[in-house]
Amino acid sequence: MRKRTLGRTSLLPETKSSASTETKKFDLHNWISCFSFKDDTQMDINCLQGSGPCLRYQAKLKSKAQKISNEFWKANKNLFERNNKPDLSYASLVLDTQESVSPSKIKKLKSKKSKMSRPKKLRTYIPEDRPDISPSELLKTDKNILLVGKPGIGKTALTHEMLKLWAERDNKELDYMFYFDMRETSHIMMAKSLEDLLFSVISEPDEGKEEVLQDIKKNSDNVTLIFDGITDLSSSVVKRVVEKDLLPDAKIIITCRPDDAEDLLSGDFLRVEVKGFSEQTIKTYFPATLGEEQEKVLSNLELLTLCHVPVYALMVAVCFSSETPEDSPQPCTVTEIYINIVRHCLQTISKKTKTKDLNSFINNKSEEILSLAEFAFKATEGKTVILRELPVKTAASSPS
Known part of the structure; x- marks a missing residue:
């Protein structure tokens, strides 16, 4: 019953505030280890x-x-x-x-970033590896x-x-x-x-x-x-x-x-x-998800920076793995990725495989799509993805 009685052990470093209080407590782990208790294998x-x-x-x-x-x-x-x-x-x-950064320090960091060249500034958004x-x-x-x-x-x-x-x-x-x-x-x-x-x-x-x-x-x-x-x-x-x-x-x-x-x-x-993916994790994530297509992402600094956020890394991987027309450029920004995802969903639902047919479908359903976009925008402002106020009729008639 030792583990159930003693509970878990703390493997992470103590903060200064908690360390002082911990020393005042009776250390049952240390006390019980003084006895020659052994697990009974039988x-x-x-x-x-x-x-x-x-x-x-x-x-x-x-x-x-x-x-x-x-x-x-x-x-x-x-x-x-x-x-x-x-x-x-x-x-x-x-x-x-670590403790959260003070507002004054954040202000100094932003001021420092503003003086950097764009490539250097982009790289600052990718978090550095820390002790694991x-x-x-x-x-x-x-x-x-x-x-x-x-x-x-x-x-x-x-x-x-x-x-x-x-x-x-x-x-x-x-x-x-x-x-x-x-x-x-x-x-x-x-x-x-x-x-x-x-x-x-x-x-x-x-x-x-x-x-x-x-x-x-x-x-x-x-x-x-x-x-x-x-x-x-x-x-x-x-x-x-x-x-x-x-x-x-x-x-x-x-x-x-x-x-x-x-x-x-x-x-x-x-x-x-x-804080998301480090650069090393990004460079192991895309070979696993894209294979030979990985270089298109890893050689693009804007995309590389974007992909420190795992959900964006997933979206980029999905977009690059999907078949696109030869004359269609690959996405380089979050907006372009979202547009690709919306088009992909509309294509799946409408079953329009040709670009021309899909564009025509989007034009015909533009009012419903814009209505949904407005609800989605308001939900985003309210920090929720649940479209509570969405009318049933609109939802039923729309392609989403």
């Missing part, structure tokens, strides 16, 4: 872990976690054409645990984690990698991991209790429901909850979990944009800024 491991219903529920959660992770990468893979689907998986991200903080280390540390970063920078990919690592881990420990996509809020908002949040939103035990719930509450230090894409704490249950009113010893992992971070949290969270 002991049934199930006796050490927990009851049958709890073990089977853990297996069910791991199966679900594996499925969520696989579906995430499959959705990205399906963006590529049928005969050119790369085997996508997690690519190394630059993760920074891996998803597995983040998974093992006992600290609550706040993952911040701009849209598309890789926060969700990082959480899915942690899900995958947990699902593939051996079963020597009885622990639980729950993943909540906060962009799909309808079920989460309906949850009125911890039981609703865990069992109704995620997955219900097939047996011993009350026994499993009590084990989760009693051993909350063996519980990890991921809230991916939080913008506010409008769900009362989620708020109580984040503020430690429920499951006080659970590990909380939150992803959000920098603008939302200050409004969300006041507790002790390890702040990790996700």
Whole structure:
């Protein structure tokens, strides 16, 4: 029972503020190591872990976690054409645990960039490699984690990698991991209790429901909850979990944009800024996704710079892997990439394979397309991709 009693160990460096308080605490890890305890190889491991219903529920959660992770990468893979689907998986991200930069320092950096030549200025946007903080280390540390970063920078990919690592881990420990996509809020908002949040939103035990719930509450230090894409704490249950009113010893992992971070949290969270791909990662990403076409991207400084944001790297890879007319130039900006994607979606839906026919289709549907574009723009301003005010009639008649 040693691991369940002692909990996780912190593998990441302590901040100055927390280090001083840590030294005042009684170090149970150090104390127990003074005794010559050894693992009993003859002991049934199930006796050490927990009851049958709890073990089977853990297996069910791991199966679900594996499925969520696989579906995430499959959705990205399906963006590529049928005969050119790369085997996508997690690519190394630059993760920074340093304190946020002060406004005065940001102002100085911007002033310095303005005096640089364009090529040098572009390269400053690609983050430099830092001492590696891996998803597995983040998974093992006992600290609550706040993952911040701009849209598309890789926060969700990082959480899915942690899900995958947990699902593939051996079963020597009885622990639980729950993943909540906060962009799909309808079920989460309906949850009125911890039981609703865990069992109704995620997955219900097939047996011993009350026994499993009590084990989760009693051993909350063996519980990890991921809230991916939080913008506010409008769900009362989620708020109580984040503020430690429920499951006080659970590990909380939150992803959000920098603008939302200050409004969300006041507790002790390890702040990790996700900065996207380094130049080295970009140079390994495109050979895997584009093959011989990689040089068209890697030799273009504007595209290379753009691709430090993983979602743009994916969009560039999809655009370059798609068949385009010989007289059509390859995209070099985000706007051109988006135009290519919109045309690709319209082509798929309208089944117009010729450029001339597709242009005619777009002209005929221009009013509906512009209407959708307006709704999408307003949704972007509101920091959501859910087009809540979209009329059913418009949506049904439009090509999207």
